[in-house]
Amino acid sequence: xxxxxxxxxxxxxLAIFSFLIKENPFYRLFEHIFLGLAIxxxxxxxxxxxxxPKWWDPMIAGFQGVTxxxxxxxxxxxxxxxxxxxxxxxxxxxSRIVIGFTIGAGAGMTFKGVFVVxxxxxxxxxxPLNSFNNIFFVITLLCVLSYFFFSFxxxxxxxxxxxxxxxxxxxxxxxxxxxxxxxxxxxxFIDRIQFLLREWLKIGG
Amino acid sequence: MVIFRERYGTEMRKFxxxxxxxxxxxxxxxxxxxxxxxxxxxxHFPIFISRETxxxxxxxxxxxxxxxxxxxxxxxxxxxxxxWPQTEAVMEHLxxxxxxxxxxSRIPQGTxxxxxxAQKVAKKYKKEYGIDWCNFGYLPGEAAMIQALARDIEGxxxxxxKGTPIDSIPVMKDIEDIHDIYMVCAIAYWxxxxxxxxxxxVYGTYIGFCSSAIVSSAMYPFLDSKQLCGLLVGVRGAAEYxxxxxxxxxxxxxxxxxxxxxxxxxxxxxxxxxxxxAERREKKIISK
Numbered sequence: 001x002x003x004x005x006x007x008x009x010x011x012x013x014l015a016i017f018s019f020l021i022k023e024n025p026f027y028r029l030f031e032h033i034f035l036g037l038a039i040x041x042x043x044x045x046x047x048x049x050x051x052x053p054k055w056w057d058p059m060i061a062g063f064q065g066v067t068x069x070x071x072x073x074x075x076x077x078x079x080x081x082x083x084x085x086x087x088x089x090x091x092x093x094x095s096r097i098v099i100g101f102t103i104g105a106g107a108g109m110t111f112k113g114v115f116v117v118x119x120x121x122x123x124x125x126x127x128p129l130n131s132f133n134n135i136f137f138v139i140t141l142l143c144v145l146s147y148f149f150f151s152f153x154x155x156x157x158x159x160x161x162x163x164x165x166x167x168x169x170x171x172x173x174x175x176x177x178x179x180x181x182x183x184x185x186x187x188x189f190i191d192r193i194q195f196l197l198r199e200w201l202k203i204g205g
Numbered sequence: 206m207v208i209f210r211e212r213y214g215t216e217m218r219k220f221x222x223x224x225x226x227x228x229x230x231x232x233x234x235x236x237x238x239x240x241x242x243x244x245x246x247x248x249h250f251p252i253f254i255s256r257e258t259x260x261x262x263x264x265x266x267x268x269x270x271x272x273x274x275x276x277x278x279x280x281x282x283x284x285x286x287x288x289w290p291q292t293e294a295v296m297e298h299l300x301x302x303x304x305x306x307x308x309x310s311r312i313p314q315g316t317x318x319x320x321x322x323a324q325k326v327a328k329k330y331k332k333e334y335g336i337d338w339c340n341f342g343y344l345p346g347e348a349a350m351i352q353a354l355a356r357d358i359e360g361x362x363x364x365x366x367k368g369t370p371i372d373s374i375p376v377m378k379d380i381e382d383i384h385d386i387y388m389v390c391a392i393a394y395w396x397x398x399x400x401x402x403x404x405x406x407v408y409g410t411y412i413g414f415c416s417s418a419i420v421s422s423a424m425y426p427f428l429d430s431k432q433l434c435g436l437l438v439g440v441r442g443a444a445e446y447x448x449x450x451x452x453x454x455x456x457x458x459x460x461x462x463x464x465x466x467x468x469x470x471x472x473x474x475x476x477x478x479x480x481x482x483a484e485r486r487e488k489k490i491i492s493k
Binding site for chain 1: 233237240241244245283284285286287289313314316342343345348349352363364366398399401402403406407417418419420421422426427429430431432438439440441458459462463466467470
């Protein structure tokens with residue numbers, strides 16, 4: 001990175017870190033700059049990389065007679081515009097056409113995906129009890145599943161104990177999740193500190 | 206022991222109670238020290254290679270010459286700390302081995318980061334854009350795009366990020382659909398499970414994930430069911446991968462402060478719990 005870029009990046013980083021002391025105008029200013037930049041970048045990138053080459057150019061080529069059916073892309077625009085009828089009380093029903101289409105396509109893909117993703121996991125949970133890991137896995141699976149039986153009361157004491165064990169095992173897994181959360185949060189922080197020390201202040205390395 | 210308890214018991218109890226009420230600013234200071242120290246003083250921790258990291262490495266090693274690897278670089282500045290070292294380590298492996306690859310991204314910001322890392326590593330190995338790798342750019346459409354890409358790459362990616370038609374890029378010669386891609390390596394904060402749904406589940410293509418540590422717990426079941434061939438978990442995954450490659454880059458550098466800060470957190474949790482129990486005991490003594 002050029003020196004100027006490094007300085008800009010360092011000031012931005014310090015502005016965001018200033019929130020650790022307290023909420024301040026310096027932090028808020030840079031927060032708004034980031035938001036504006038991110039939205040502006042996404043809009044321009046979407047137009048340059050996606051809409052222009054894949055929709056606008058073929059449509060214009062169609063209208064100019066360069067391609068025979070390119071003009072049909074105009075219907076994509078009309079379909080997309082139907083979303084905006086959500087803001088109209090009178091013509092709200094028009095937006096339901098495109099919402100229904102989106103939900104239908106999404107549900108179809110999800111339905112297909114669920115089977116493909118879930119079935120291998122269900123079959124892989126049937127493990128032979130020939131190692132400590134497998135035995136521990138099966139015990140955990142049964143205990144946790146028993147915890148999620150909500151249809152009847154736990155009057156039989158052993159079942160109640162198994163479900164309690166399931167709850168403890170779930171808590172251990174939540175602890176692992178939280179440990180990983182700490183790891184990610186610190187990784188992001190360490191990366192910024194590394195940038196400030198190495199590239200901005202030129203310390204170490 | 207009894208004399209000690211009588212003489213110092215009250216002071217000790219008060220001290221233990223304070224442990225549970227450490228000022229947050231002091232904790233911030235300790236964290237900063239734990240993070241900054243390894244960048245100034247050289248500290249080394251041993252790195253052990255996990256099964257999941259080895260999985261990604263092994264599949265890339267086995268990649269035949271006539272196939273390519275697809276890198277889905279869907280990450281941005283928000284998770285640069287984890288995904289940059291992962292991307293760098295994987296690209297280092299690909300370029301060192303001479304395996305050809307293509308980069309794509311499902312978010313607009315990802316294309317630039319992928320390109321930046323590739324250019325950095327390419328300089329080291331003197332690799333050339335178009336011959337050794339190419340960049341598809343930003344591909345929106347999520348599940349629908351992934352399904353279409355698997356069937357016909359040229360149908361989805363007409364031009365690369367530089368505007369060159371995909372069929373005239375040397376690296377894409379004879380690469381038509383998912384059967385010509387040996388492995389998809391999804392590098393993201395939360396890699397898309399659509400790769401498993403619509404590529405691994407349908408075509409049996411190897412899928413490797415390089416995720417942030419925060420979501421890695423949700424990815425382990427996919428490893429167990431062999432839907433994922435490997436997984437790089439946060440900075441730890443990147444450091445382990447660098448160890449496999451016998452190099453010391455960003456992952457190896459960042460894992461030391463990471464370990465230091467984890468150690469500090471463990472110590473602080475223990476101290477806070479001692480403080481909590483001491484305070485409870487103190488309240489009991491006062492109430493008696």
